[in-house]
Amino acid sequence: MSTIAEPTIGGMAKPKKRSEFLYFALRNNKLRVGLVVLTIFIVLALIGPLLTNYDPEAFVGPPSAPPSSEYWFGTTTFGQDVFSQFVLGLQSTFLVGIVGGGLGTLLGVVIGFTAGYRGGIVDEVLNMITNIVLVLPTLAILLIIAAYLEVRGVFAESVFIGCTAWPWAARAIRSQTFSLRSREFVDLARMSGINSWKIVFTEIAPNMMSYLFMAFILQFGGAILIAATLDFIGLGPTKGISLGLMMNNAVLWSALHLGMWWWFVPPGVAITAIVGALYVMNVGLDEVFNPKLREL
């Protein structure tokens, strides 16, 4: 994370600026809370499978058992262990966030930089495409794609989500690039004959690193929420397990009426906590990067 504040221009200030970033980052409560919550769930997703001996799909225990020392989060109507499903679901959630959010940010960056730096007719066309994808209701598109695919994996789902999530990032990055493009140091670089992409990546991008990182955080959270909705409607992965799918199964097999709260509460808590932590971190980072917003 320390790479964010690394300024490439004016290398003199390098060590000082990094420590300044860390100084404010470590003292920002929002960032601290967000990081702690996120870390807990990442650790749980990584070591969780080692803590349980049960196959998440297999019928291992008594049906509809409440949480106990044997089955930490209880069992489903069929006797599947909820905790094993939960940790695997966490892994899918992070996969969706990284792949979907990453792809969404990447597309947004490429399109935003191209449109903003090139300008002219390229900008007009890309801007038009961005606006079209922006008003197109994403879920409706994902819905119709997913409904026709016979076999769906978590990875494919993430790719589709990433492909539809980029427009707002592209638009924001475009306008930032636009304002940086006419700065003197960019003009100087252009006069010295450096090619365009190099200017974008060495002169413009480092100046909006914080912005790009925050866009990634928001894309990460957004992808998780969209995936959960898709899975809940029943268009999630056909193989594997996810948190949205767990909620879908719980509602489908009337866990509500049977009072089996241990089946539908954990997946929702995890999604809410992860996405909430990301949002809080985003605002925290904003305060770290932008001195005006710091609380006095």
Next chain:
Amino acid sequence: MRRYFGRKLLVYALTFFLAVTIDWAIPRFMPGNPIQVMLARSGARAEAAEAMYTYYTQAFGLDLPVWQQYLNFWSALFHGDLGTSILVFPQPVAKVIGEAVPYDVALLLPAILLSWIAGNKFGAVAARSKQLDNTVLPIGYILTATPYMWLGILLAWALGIVLGIFPISGAYSYAMTPTFSLKFIGSVLWHWFLPFASIFLVKFGGWAIGMRNLIIYELESDYSHYLEALGAPRKLVRKYAFNNALLPQLTGLALDLGVVVAGALATEIVFSYPGIGYLILQSIQNRDFFLLQGCFLFIIVGVLLANFIIDIVYVLVDPRTRIGMTGEAA
């Protein structure tokens, strides 16, 4: 202003064109015979399946050249013909959707508008007010990060099953037939409340936080400091900040429509609320592609219309769009 609307309308027309094309293309380019897949999953009896097969082959027009199929699709669309549903076989899709729409409007319109108004007001008050910021805003973050359907599940479980205050499925009591009696309207409202509340709460959190952050940006900008330096009362400065922060929130409302609709679909499924979301679930489960296509088109048209209304509101609120400067929305 003409330029502003011209650009917007062009984008909407292109979007609609693209959406219809996607809608048309997908069942045609999927592997295998879509009609057979559809009928195999629908589980109709042999003679009924025969009749349905003939009908759908004709309706899809798979024996015609591709360009003609495409033109026919558009022509049928403009005649309001969306095909016939498999789920409720002889009924046209347009009619099935028409019956579901009032429930969606009743759910979404108040939820979106009220949460936007209340969230903005609340966020504006919370900004730079230590107590509110530290106590109530964390709740806002939790709310906006909550998946719609999960809040719905929790509300249904806590208020419906455990406390037994609210009903948790359907749009009105199953024992009643729709009439214009007071009792029936009461039942409708009673069933409407929980799905409405779950959409409202999630959105409320999002708008409140957005407004809080925007107000802080505005209060730290030069014009606010200048006003303060001139000795303007704090209330006036905040009023200007609020007015300026409303514009990005209005853009946010337009951008967010697709997401809210998606959330509403999932919420309807939780409560078996007979809107479009519930129809989509059923059409997916029964492989009713015609109904699915119809629902998809309906959502697209709805979102585009809502976007257009927001554009008009934007012209009313932001004078820059009126006098031909491009302003924020362009």
